[in-house]
Amino acid sequence: MEAIDMVKSSYIRELFAKGLREDMRKSSEFRKIKITPNVIENAEGSAQVDLGATRVLAGVKLDLGEPMEDTPEEGTLAMSAELLPLASAEYETGPPSPESIELARVVDRGIRAGKCVNMPSLFIEKDKVWNVYVDVYVLNFDGNLFDASELAAMAALVNTKVPEYEDGKVLREKRVKELKIDNIVTSATFAKIDGGILLDPDGNEESAATTRLTVATDGKFVRAMQKGLGGNFTTNEVDEMAEMAMQKHDELKKHIESR
């Protein structure tokens, strides 16, 4: 952590003790969310998400490929995330960091467990299916990459069109058919600071946090969770956060579905 972040985090804790957040938000309030779908026309699907000053871009590509051995009549889904070095002075070029791998895997688990993408619809013929690639690009970092990335990946998938397949050829110029989406999952990430809990931590709040929890849900079920950092939660706190995540689902889902 940079020295200035240490000072910032002590200020965040000072404010927190008075029940305040730096930007005057309530503890259960998201920052302003803006989703811009179809920003990359070359991709089969895409969406940019602005969550406060955090900005991520998700792109979806569909390639012709083989099914997995255990699901011969279904397509495949692969998720990756890149913390681009232009997003923060602290990100570096080089092989994927543990943080970017965790981010991709958490987003992936929510969408997979929520059975969001209809996998059988990606079957073409024997040994031939669509491989769906979702790449999350972090363009500017200001905390809570989990929720921003989950929103971006989900919104990109909702806006994905499947290329035509004719005589063994993929015709990407012809993309009319929508990717079949069965469910929408959103996530809510919480940070624990000096015993209290905040929704949607920004960069300064994350540097003051001792523990973090991401809860992915479709409103009906909790679909994935990931606890992070060295601290801990009580089981009561986990209950409360799961409930809050479910309450927030409709609001987030509306953003994903608006075009």
Next chain:
Amino acid sequence: MKDIVLPGEMVTETPIRASHTYIEDGKTYSMVLGMYQKEPLSIVPLEGTWVPHIEDTVVGIVSSVKNSVYEVDLKFFGRSLIIGGKFERFSFKLGDIVEATIKDVEEKKTIILSYPRLLSGGTLVSIKPAKIPRLIGRDNTMIRQISDSTGSTIVVGKNGIVWVNGGDVALATEVILRIQDEAHVSGLTERIKKMMETRMVK
């Protein structure tokens, strides 16, 4: 508003020495994005890193302590040191916020600090160093106005780090960030005054 000049743009057809310019083939060119005034020729950069000068006041954080040498993080690419000696003893800890004055700059990249003072509590706001002169204002008018209206104690480092303590810290921070955005627009003092008047009434 004054004219904006860009890197590589000719500012005079004669060779004139001025900061942020260079001379080639007898002509003078800008080397930065800045506000430009023809007579007398001057270019004030709109963006960019801080260039340390002797006697600059700076604010930073103690980032390493070795014997009686303290390294201070000023968000500067070089090193900044407080060197204790026989007659001057300091006892700063890692993470302490300090205000100091530049005593010397070696080869543009090593800064020697003097008169360090501990700033306890409060928070730091970092802004673009190019905007610091406007934040201070002519004869400290701007910074005094903010301090008086918010009741906050404010120490401005030329390096772009500002320490704010006490009073309405949130409002003071907001005003500082607003000055950063609007530094080049005329009528700034009046707008800031108006903003604080309306906000303090609430």
Next chain:
Amino acid sequence: MASKANRPELIVHGKRLDGRALDELRPLKIEASVLKNADGSAYLEWGRNKVLAAVYGPMETQPKHMADPTRAIIKCRYAMAPFSSLEEHGRTGPNRRATEISKVTREVFENVVMLNEFPGSMINIFIEILQSDGGTRAAGITAASVALASAGIHMRDLVYAVSIGKVGEHLILDLNMLEDNYSDSDMPMAISPRNDNVLLLQMDGEYTKEELHKAMEMAKEAGKTISKIQKDALKHVYKKVAEKYESE
């Protein structure tokens, strides 16, 4: 380059497939200072290319042993997003092509950045190709130039870049993806508009001396338009704020 056998007719009645004249640029749009964390940044759309460039620095050199006590060092990353092309999903990570482009781009800026102003420091240039449609290295350099200026970096000039190609007997300006795939030659150039010095030059194919000369003249002519768009983008950032308050 793709096989010539199934090459489409790239020029019909003196016009190109997208309707452009031989010496016509694709639409170019630049926005400066678009990212919050970076010291300087620019977003560029050039035809269907979409490019984000950002600059951090001058900052402390990492790793420390790379620092040059007499001048700043520049690092440059050019990378293409895996979803950037209309073709298959790209392989992530740097490949030989991206590594070469990163190197020649760095060398362009080593020429114009006043490295002596910040001895011992490091200036990072990041170029991300979010959508590609031919001429991405020229687009990247043009965007990075704006990002450097918006970071307040001291430079001798605001560099632009553009590509010239050859189809049969014809020279064409600013090749799109299709033209890039099927043309007989591609020659990207970066130029310092103040003195027309050439800072990047790559080429393959065949040119006569006269064609080479004409190609460079075409690039310089196009440079007037590109330079103006770069400058307007930088000025717009400050005018926008000024107008907001001067109208109050």
